Amino acid sequence: MGSNTVFRVQRRVSLISGIIGIAVAITNFTYFVSAHSVIESFIAPAVSLIVLVSILVLFTAFWDHAVSRIVQLALVYLMGAVSILDVYNSIAGIGMMLIFAVIAFKYGYFKKHSIVKFIIFLISIYLLTFISVQNHPHKKGFMLGFDAILYTTMFITVLYSVYLDEIKEYSKRADVAERTVNELIIQRQKLNDELDNLTNQIINFEKSTKPLDFEMIKITPREQEVIKVLVVNGGATEKEIAEALNISPETVKTHMKNIRRKLGVDRKTEIIDLCRNNFKIVSRSYVLDD
Structure with a gap:
């Protein structure tokens, strides 16, 4: 844990x-003054000592040093010890001891010799409780009152404040995790969209790679031969097609005009792209698909 x-x-x-300690002292004073004089009530350890300790605890808020933290722990322990020795505040005292343990941790x-230190800590609580019972044999049990509520409030509040940084850190991590999850959901949606797009492209590609049904679009056998020469030669001229098929260039021109019209294209390259899958290579020669 960092110094800050x-x-x-x-x-x-x-x-x-410090603040709740002073509130407890005021509560104790109010309780004592109903049965004792003002001076007797004020000098009672459960009032005067707790006020003094609370003020000293407040001063430790302004000194960032290990000694200050040790003093703070000692004062908190002292407040717990005083409360335990006063049977009226025994439950509150045990609460203070728990606060001491949490802060020390x-x-x-x-961190070092934790078991030994914890055993010593428990023994000290048992000794304080034993002394308290011996000094107040006429008081039996623990009395629950406004003090207990205040100390419980302090215990819970201190616990929260001690681990506030961790709580904030966990909350921050939870926010980051939530944002990450949302980003992943968005990315997954984008990937799904891209996958759908790729699927459509594959479907379109498969459609584009299927051989044309020459019979359905009424391409005549002679026109198929013209297309074959055009595809095999990668864009033969009309003269070359005429020589390959032993027909006149004018006849080739007529066939090409009809082929363009039936295929709905204007250029030779488009004819080649559409019809290249109608032919397959067999021993370096191309034949029409059945």
């Missing part, structure tokens, strides 16, 4: 923990 990312997390945790302090 760590500091962003540090500032979020500081602001959220985010800062990378659990």
Whole structure:
């Protein structure tokens, strides 16, 4: 995790923990003042100490340094310890301890010897809870109140803020993935269109490569011979065709005129293109297809 990312997390945790910590202290003060004097309520650890710790936590938002992060963790742990020692806030204290664990993990302090550190962390919570029960034997169970709601809110908010960068990154990746999928869909549609176009071209090509049905378009046998000489010689002149077939050039001219009319073309090259598939090579000579 980059330094800028760590500091962003540090500032979020500081602001959220500090503000909600002060709110918790105010709630505790309101609760205590109903049974004690104002001074007694204010100097109660669940009020004065939490206010002090919250203010110190707020100050850690302005110092981008490993020491500042360690101080922040220590203060969060202290807030959790004070809350556990005060049975009224035991659930909130455990929530603070969970926040401590999440932040410490985010800062990378659990990367090495994580199991040993986690066991020590759990033992410290058990010891604090044991001390709390011993000091308050007349109080049994955990009391749920507005404090618990505030601490729960802080826990959830801190969790969100700690992993906000990851959430944004995942969201960004999801957007990129969605755009990529949409682009792939568009590309697939284009490929389908191109495939359809190629299919049509193949169909047209197959049609263009099929031999013409001379009988259907009423090409006479003599005209077929003229076409054959024209195709075989790659564009023979009328004189050359006449010599090859032993007919007069005028007769060839008449045949060519009729062939153009029947095929619907004007040039010799078009006649060759249309009729080249009506002939096949056999021993270097061309014969008409049956």
